[in-house]
Amino acid sequence: MKLAAPAKTNLFLEVPRRRPDGFHELDTVFVALELADELELTRLGEGRLELTLEGAGPDVPADASNLVWRAADALRQAAGRPELGAALHLRKRIPAGGGLGGGSSDAAAALRGLDQLWGTGLGAERLATLAAGLGSDVPFFLRGGLQRGRGRGEVLQPLPPAAPLHLVLILPGFPCPTPQVYRDLAPHLPAPGDVRDPGPLLSALSWGDARGVGAALWNRLELPAFARWPRLRELRDLLRARPGVTGALLSGSGSTLFALCAREADAVRLAGELTQEGLMALATRTASRSEGN
Numbered sequence: 001m002k003l004a005a006p007a008k009t010n011l012f013l014e015v016p017r018r019r020p021d022g023f024h025e026l027d028t029v030f031v032a033l034e035l036a037d038e039l040e041l042t043r044l045g046e047g048r049l050e051l052t053l054e055g056a057g058p059d060v061p062a063d064a065s066n067l068v069w070r071a072a073d074a075l076r077q078a079a080g081r082p083e084l085g086a087a088l089h090l091r092k093r094i095p096a097g098g099g100l101g102g103g104s105s106d107a108a109a110a111l112r113g114l115d116q117l118w119g120t121g122l123g124a125e126r127l128a129t130l131a132a133g134l135g136s137d138v139p140f141f142l143r144g145g146l147q148r149g150r151g152r153g154e155v156l157q158p159l160p161p162a163a164p165l166h167l168v169l170i171l172p173g174f175p176c177p178t179p180q181v182y183r184d185l186a187p188h189l190p191a192p193g194d195v196r197d198p199g200p201l202l203s204a205l206s207w208g209d210a211r212g213v214g215a216a217l218w219n220r221l222e223l224p225a226f227a228r229w230p231r232l233r234e235l236r237d238l239l240r241a242r243p244g245v246t247g248a249l250l251s252g253s254g255s256t257l258f259a260l261c262a263r264e265a266d267a268v269r270l271a272g273e274l275t276q277e278g279l280m281a282l283a284t285r286t287a288s289r290s291e292g293n
């Protein structure tokens with residue numbers, strides 16, 4: 001069985017406050033991208049799990065610490081069937097450590113695929129609970145498409161599918177560790193009256209207005225990330241100034257940035273130009289249709 005595990009970005013990410021459990025309360029708009037990893041699953045006997053990787057950098061572990069492995073193990077434990085086994089082959093295309101949710105998406109694909117392959121029949125709700133235990137972004141990837149995320153990011157509300165948006169991703173070449181970015185956020189948290197609302201973004205999405213979407217992009221995590229890595233602000237400003245770009249933003253907790261382009265041709269041209277200039281850039285688009293909408 002082969003499954004696509006898409007990347008994501010956040011078109012809007014506000015952090016109203018830190019929670020007593022150490023996580024942060026989010027109000028975010030997740031969107032799946034066409035850029036995707038591929039996970040291939042084959043049944044094995046006697047409780048054996050095997051993981052092989054293709055195209056992964058040295059930072060992606062090929063052992064029981066990989067989120068895909070942990071997903072497989074959590075699923076068979078939850079089903080009370082430790083004898084289930086599988087070979088998992090992961091073809092990585094999503095850059096790791098980049099705020100594109102690659103590891104989380106791989107884990108969600110493992111849950112979806114193995115639930116079918118093993119016939120565990122846990123049901124959507126228990127799968128979502130398992131997903132949330134693996135990471136805050138994993139439940140989004142069980143559904144995909146376009147979703148508003150609250151709580152830690154796991155309380156999801158599907159949004160109506162929107163016209164594809166054309167993006168250029170820029171990979172700055174260094175990782176931004178997510179826990180570090182959240183730790184640095186403390187002095188940048190909004191006062192209660194300054195918490196931003198995704199309303200303008202959601203309206204622009206529903207109108208298919210790429211300029212309006214570009215103007216309404218927001219990511220609170222830019223403040224701590226730009227303070228620690230000033231190069232990220234330079235890159236975002238450089239993207240904003242390019243012709244055909246309607247907005248640019250840090251993706252999740254970084255380090256990937258994206259430029260939103262008015263048209264597909266602008267995105268393809270911009271990715272080509274940035275590559276010529278020595279940056280790591282690639283054009284992709286959103287895949288906003290989720291399971292069930």
Ligand code: C5P
Pocket residue numbers: 022023024025026134135136137151152153178179180182
């Ligand atoms: O849930 P996940 O393992 O992806 O989170 C990684 C880290 O990001 C957490 O340990 C926490 O430091 C931070 N985080 C947070 N609030 C969230 C999501 C993540 O503080 N809503």
